[in-house]
Structure formats: C-alpha cells, structure tokens
Amino acid sequence: MARRRSGLSPRHKKILAFLEEYQQDKGYPPSIREIGDHTQISSTSVVKYYLNQLEEMGYIERRSNVSRGINLIKNAGGSILQTMKNAAAQAMDQLVTIPLVGNIVAGEPMPVPSSDFSYYDPESGIDIARSLLPSSDPLDQLYALRVHGDSMIDAMVNDGDIVVMKKVDQARNGEMVAIWLADRDETTLKYFYQENGRVRLQPANPSMQPIIIEDPSIVEVQGKVVLVIRQLEKA
Amino acid sequence: MARRRSGLSPRHKKILAFLEEYQQDKGYPPSIREIGDHTQISSTSVVKYYLNQLEEMGYIERRSNVSRGINLIKNAGGSILQTMKNAAAQAMDQLVTIPLVGNIVAGEPMPVPSSDFSYYDPESGIDIARSLLPSSDPLDQLYALRVHGDSMIDAMVNDGDIVVMKKVDQARNGEMVAIWLADRDETTLKYFYQENGRVRLQPANPSMQPIIIEDPSIVEVQGKVVLVIRQLEKA
DNA sequence: ATAATAACAGAACAAATGTTCACTGTCAAG
DNA sequence: CTTGACAGTGAACATTTGTTCTGTTATTAT
Structure with missing residues (x-):
C-alpha cells in the first residue's frame, strides 16, 4: 500500500x-x-x-x-x-424578496412593519429585481402592501395593485407618500408638497384637485411609495 | 390553542x-x-x-x-x-430581462417587435422577477414599453410607467390590451370585451365610461398587457 | 353542552449510526 | 528477519435518533 x-x-x-x-x-x-x-x-x-x-x-x-x-x-x-456561498449570495442579491405585510384599505390604518419585525412573519413576499428599486435604499426598510378597493384610483393605483413602500416618517417635496389623515379616518396615497406652512397633497391623476391642509400636524406620513406593480395576468 | x-x-x-x-x-x-x-x-x-x-x-x-x-x-x-451550487443558477433563472423596445404615445402607432426581432436590439431592458409574470408565457413574446404623456390615465397608467406586453393579435374577454383605433388614429389601453357582435373597451378606471365599437374590424389588437410598473423613485 | 378535530405530552420501541477493539496485511527501515 | 507505523477488516457495542402509541388538553363547530 x-x-x-x-x-x-x-x-x-x-x-x-x-x-x-x-x-x-x-x-x-x-x-x-x-x-x-x-x-x-x-x-x-x-x-x-x-x-x-x-x-x-x-x-x-x-x-x-x-x-x-x-x-x-x-x-x-x-x-x-464560502466563496461559493458568496457567489450565490451575489446572484441572489440581484433579486430581493420584499415582505408583503398586509393590505391597504382606505378606511383603516395601514400596516407598517415594526423595526424588530420577524423575517418569517409575512405569509408571502414578492420578488423584485434590484434594478427596479432605488439603489440606495436599505432593503430592510422596504415592505409591500396590496391595495384593496377602488379608493386609491385618484393616485392611479387600482384594486389589487402592489405598492412597495419605504419606511419614513418625514416626506420630502414631490415624493408620493402614504398618509393617514386623522381628521378623515382615511389612508391615502398622494404627492406631498409642503409650502409656506401648509401641506398640499396632490393626486397623481392630473385631472383631480389637490387637498390643501393648513395644519401640517394632522398629516401622518406612513411611508414613501417606491414602486407600484400591477399584475394583469396573475402569475 | x-x-x-x-x-x-x-x-x-x-x-x-x-x-x-x-x-x-x-x-x-x-x-x-x-x-x-x-x-x-x-x-x-x-x-x-x-x-x-x-x-x-x-x-x-x-x-x-x-x-x-x-x-x-x-x-x-x-x-x-436550494443548495448553494444550484442557487446561483437558479437565482439567475428567476430573473428575466425584457427588452424595452420603445414608447407608447397616444397619437402614433405603438412599436411592436417583429417576430424575427433580435434579442439584442433594444438599447435597454428591464429586469423582472419571473414570479411576477404569468408562468406560462414564453419569454420571447414579451416586450416592454414606456408610456409617454398623460393619455393613458383612464387606463390607470401614468406618464413614465412601464408596461410589459405580450404579443397577441387576438384578445380574450377581460384582458387588458393595447389597441390601435384606426378611425381615431389613436393607441389606447383598455379592457377588452367582445359581446354580441360589437366590442366594448372598458377603461380601468371604474369612474370612466366605456367605448363601444360596433364594427370590430377597426380595432387592431397590438398586444396584451401583462404587467404595469411605476417607479416613483428612479433607480 | 357535545362531538370532532387539532395540538400536545411522554414513554416505549426500533432503527440508524458512531465508536471501539482485536486482528490481519503491507511496506520500508534497522 | 524483525519491527513498527500505516492501512484495512469485521464484529460487537453504545448512543443517538426517528417512529409509534396511548393518552390528555384545548379549540372549534353543531
């Protein structure tokens, strides 16, 4: 031997x-x-x-x-x-899975994942190519919601659409945000503009009129809309 | 429990x-x-x-x-x-690149890739997770267009949106299709319904009225809308 | 309330599986 | 040739580990 x-x-x-x-x-x-x-x-x-x-x-x-x-x-x-793991991770990295944490319904507050939210909580997630997302955004601040009902049509968002949101509590001008209007008991998606002390919420549909809010304290920003996806043919 | x-x-x-x-x-x-x-x-x-x-x-x-x-x-x-070895390949497979072949403008015919069209022609493509697409569709019949102008707002499609289309020349009821209306010189996106000899084109926005066309021969189906994507924050 | 089903407990059992050990064969160096 | 380290065998053994079974507790439906 x-x-x-x-x-x-x-x-x-x-x-x-x-x-x-x-x-x-x-x-x-x-x-x-x-x-x-x-x-x-x-x-x-x-x-x-x-x-x-x-x-x-x-x-x-x-x-x-x-x-x-x-x-x-x-x-x-x-x-x-380990190098193999890295290669795989890199390929996986092109595709990110965003947790689908709930539904948007106009009449009730929107679900927002808590900061310590469990990776395994969502029943399902949606896969998005990274190239479709703002490159800078950290993934853990992204979450997705499914829109229920026709209440968002003036934001050009339909029943069944999926909106990908980023967790923010302050909006900058021109961003589309999800807002909880305390005085109306309503969630809405609008373009946000703060100008000389008041807030203007502009619908995406240019034929609709904006909402002017004199008291900015009653607008509660739930998140910023990053992406809207509409599947006409269900996968 | x-x-x-x-x-x-x-x-x-x-x-x-x-x-x-x-x-x-x-x-x-x-x-x-x-x-x-x-x-x-x-x-x-x-x-x-x-x-x-x-x-x-x-x-x-x-x-x-x-x-x-x-x-x-x-x-x-x-x-x-999956296990690491397959993961990379599989991850790649989960991501498909769809050619972005042109723009939709209401006043001009929509570009449709020819059947022998080269896969490498388009200047750019968009990456889509396969899970977002109808699983059955062959990829080579898919193409994407960017919407220009506000003419599609009654289809809930905004300026700048990307629509992923499937090449078909006949629509089935309930599908959202791109149609060239010969008599109006116009491209439009509508839900398609053929009923007792005439064609009804229903806007996605439920508050809008349908278009009824008595003569089906003047509707020219350019393709079926599979997916609509709206990037609020540019990547 | 009552029945049915899902969820859970714990013990007993059988099989899978790692470990140990006594033994055989090979090869190169002294 | 003998010795000793390396390589290999096969069986016995001890644990680990999956499975099954009987029974109990909770939850939901009727």
Missing part, C-alpha cells in the same frame, strides 16, 4: 468529493456507512480513520457521537466553500 | 428559522430533539407532527428513518433556498 504522502490520497479526495456531492444533492451530510458504500471502503472504522485525518487537516469539522455530524469546510481543491 | 390558519403558525416559523440557522451554523441539520429544545417543544412527537406539516406544505423534504435527514427547501418567506 502507498505510504501517506504529504497531501491527500485518492481516498481522501474521493471522500471529500462524495461529501460535497451528497450534501449538494440531499441537503444533509452522509452517514459513515454511506460514505463507505460510495467510496469502496468496506469498514466503518476505516471511514472514521479517514475522517479523523481530514478533520486534522482542516477539511472538515465533526461533532462526535452525532449522526451525520460532518461539516465540509473546504473541498479537495482547497478552495473554501 | 389556536386553530390551524391558512399560513404558518408561530411554531412553524420558529422551526423553519431554527432549521436555517442551525444548518448555516453547523453545516448539517438538527435532530428532532434538538429542534424541540430550541423551540420550546417538549415532545419529539410534536416536532415530528410539525415537520410532517412543513413537508406537506413543501417547505422541507425529509427522508424517513434517517438521522437529521431534513432538507430545507424554501424559507418562510417562500423564496427558494
């Missing part, structure tokens, strides 16, 4: 390759006996023998007495698996 | 979160007892009970009688997690 050289023997490589392939395929690591079967090693003790060596060499991590407790650190080529 | 809602209960979410975190941290999935310990579930049978439900819902895959044989398919947000 060949003596232990400095590097990896064919069996070492075979085991590492199998570990990677198996984890890839099944989503969890193989057992010692499965490794043996697929690498022509008939004895479980020999598999353990090799696994110990691979662990010493830093290719894997193991937790003793734990079934399938093998963590592949780097593959046989020596390149760290 | 709370009844099973349509979506995921807090425990479902907790388990999914733990599965993801554990796998990320250790490199292999947790055992049933470990899941129980970290999610305040005292009985292994209850953990199994939830795992069965998660499997039925498609969030995980399991191999029976296999220790830690859990494969996390998608997280609670519903986005695909």
Whole structure:
C-alpha cells in the first residue's frame, strides 16, 4: 500500500468529493456507512480513520457521537466553500424578496412593519429585481402592501395593485407618500408638497384637485411609495 | 390553542428559522430533539407532527428513518433556498430581462417587435422577477414599453410607467390590451370585451365610461398587457 | 353542552449510526 | 528477519435518533 504522502490520497479526495456531492444533492451530510458504500471502503472504522485525518487537516469539522455530524469546510481543491456561498449570495442579491405585510384599505390604518419585525412573519413576499428599486435604499426598510378597493384610483393605483413602500416618517417635496389623515379616518396615497406652512397633497391623476391642509400636524406620513406593480395576468 | 390558519403558525416559523440557522451554523441539520429544545417543544412527537406539516406544505423534504435527514427547501418567506451550487443558477433563472423596445404615445402607432426581432436590439431592458409574470408565457413574446404623456390615465397608467406586453393579435374577454383605433388614429389601453357582435373597451378606471365599437374590424389588437410598473423613485 | 378535530405530552420501541477493539496485511527501515 | 507505523477488516457495542402509541388538553363547530 502507498505510504501517506504529504497531501491527500485518492481516498481522501474521493471522500471529500462524495461529501460535497451528497450534501449538494440531499441537503444533509452522509452517514459513515454511506460514505463507505460510495467510496469502496468496506469498514466503518476505516471511514472514521479517514475522517479523523481530514478533520486534522482542516477539511472538515465533526461533532462526535452525532449522526451525520460532518461539516465540509473546504473541498479537495482547497478552495473554501464560502466563496461559493458568496457567489450565490451575489446572484441572489440581484433579486430581493420584499415582505408583503398586509393590505391597504382606505378606511383603516395601514400596516407598517415594526423595526424588530420577524423575517418569517409575512405569509408571502414578492420578488423584485434590484434594478427596479432605488439603489440606495436599505432593503430592510422596504415592505409591500396590496391595495384593496377602488379608493386609491385618484393616485392611479387600482384594486389589487402592489405598492412597495419605504419606511419614513418625514416626506420630502414631490415624493408620493402614504398618509393617514386623522381628521378623515382615511389612508391615502398622494404627492406631498409642503409650502409656506401648509401641506398640499396632490393626486397623481392630473385631472383631480389637490387637498390643501393648513395644519401640517394632522398629516401622518406612513411611508414613501417606491414602486407600484400591477399584475394583469396573475402569475 | 389556536386553530390551524391558512399560513404558518408561530411554531412553524420558529422551526423553519431554527432549521436555517442551525444548518448555516453547523453545516448539517438538527435532530428532532434538538429542534424541540430550541423551540420550546417538549415532545419529539410534536416536532415530528410539525415537520410532517412543513413537508406537506413543501417547505422541507425529509427522508424517513434517517438521522437529521431534513432538507430545507424554501424559507418562510417562500423564496427558494436550494443548495448553494444550484442557487446561483437558479437565482439567475428567476430573473428575466425584457427588452424595452420603445414608447407608447397616444397619437402614433405603438412599436411592436417583429417576430424575427433580435434579442439584442433594444438599447435597454428591464429586469423582472419571473414570479411576477404569468408562468406560462414564453419569454420571447414579451416586450416592454414606456408610456409617454398623460393619455393613458383612464387606463390607470401614468406618464413614465412601464408596461410589459405580450404579443397577441387576438384578445380574450377581460384582458387588458393595447389597441390601435384606426378611425381615431389613436393607441389606447383598455379592457377588452367582445359581446354580441360589437366590442366594448372598458377603461380601468371604474369612474370612466366605456367605448363601444360596433364594427370590430377597426380595432387592431397590438398586444396584451401583462404587467404595469411605476417607479416613483428612479433607480 | 357535545362531538370532532387539532395540538400536545411522554414513554416505549426500533432503527440508524458512531465508536471501539482485536486482528490481519503491507511496506520500508534497522 | 524483525519491527513498527500505516492501512484495512469485521464484529460487537453504545448512543443517538426517528417512529409509534396511548393518552390528555384545548379549540372549534353543531
């Protein structure tokens, strides 16, 4: 039999390759006996023998007495698996999933996710290409709402549309914002303009008249509209 | 105890979160007892009970009688997690680029890509998550147009909006289509209804009146509207 | 109230799986 | 040739771990 050289023997490589392939395929690591079967090693003790060596060499991590407790650190080529994760993350990065946290209904306050809101809360999310979003916005401040009813038609937003919002509590001129009008008990989407002490809320539909509010304190900005999506054909 | 809602209960979410975190941290999935310990579930049978439900819902895959044989398919947000190798390719696949071939202007015929049109012709394209599009549509029949002017406001489409169209020459009832009205020299977006020999073109804005056309031969369907996108903040 | 169903508990069980150990074979150096 | 480190075998063993089962508690519907 060949003596232990400095590097990896064919069996070492075979085991590492199998570990990677198996984890890839099944989503969890193989057992010692499965490794043996697929690498022509008939004895479980020999598999353990090799696994110990691979662990010493830093290719894997193991937790003793734990079934399938093998963590592949780097593959046989020596390149760290983490780089792969990064590549995937980068590709994923082009596509962001925005939580769909609720509905906009004119007569009731709009749901806004709390700052500590759980990643797993939303029943569903919508996927958006990053290129459609303002590049600067941090993703965790974005959330989406589905519009219910025809109350937003003067904002050119229809029943069933999805609006992507950014959490802000102050609007700048010219931005479209979601506003809770305390005196009317109403949520509305309007272009926001603050000019000489009063607030003008301009509908997106140029044929509609603006709302002028003399007392800015009663307008409550819920968020800024970033994107509106209307699916005519349901996916 | 709370009844099973349509979506995921807090425990479902907790388990999914733990599965993801554990796998990320250790490199292999947790055992049933470990899941129980970290999610305040005292009985292994209850953990199994939830795992069965998660499997039925498609969030995980399991191999029976296999220790830690859990494969996390998608997280609670519903986005695909897959294993790292496929993730990059899959993520790419989730994103489609649709050619932006021109503008819609009310007074002139709408540009429609010819059938042999080169995929690389358009100066620019827009990236759309596949999940937003009708799953059935072949991608090569989709194209996008930018709306110029306020002429489409009765279709709830604003100046600057992007409409994604599908090439069709015949519309079915209830579809929103782009139509060239020969007698008016005008392009318009309307809901299409053909009923007892005549065509009714219904604006999306429910407060507007429909156009009735007695002679169907003068309506020329340019395409079907699949998606409308409005970017409030330019990227 | 009552029945039905979902949610949960805990123990007992069986199977999967890692570990240990005594033993055999190989090869190179003294 | 002998020795010793390395490589490998196979079985016995001990844990870990998934499964099943009986039963209890809550929630909803009738």
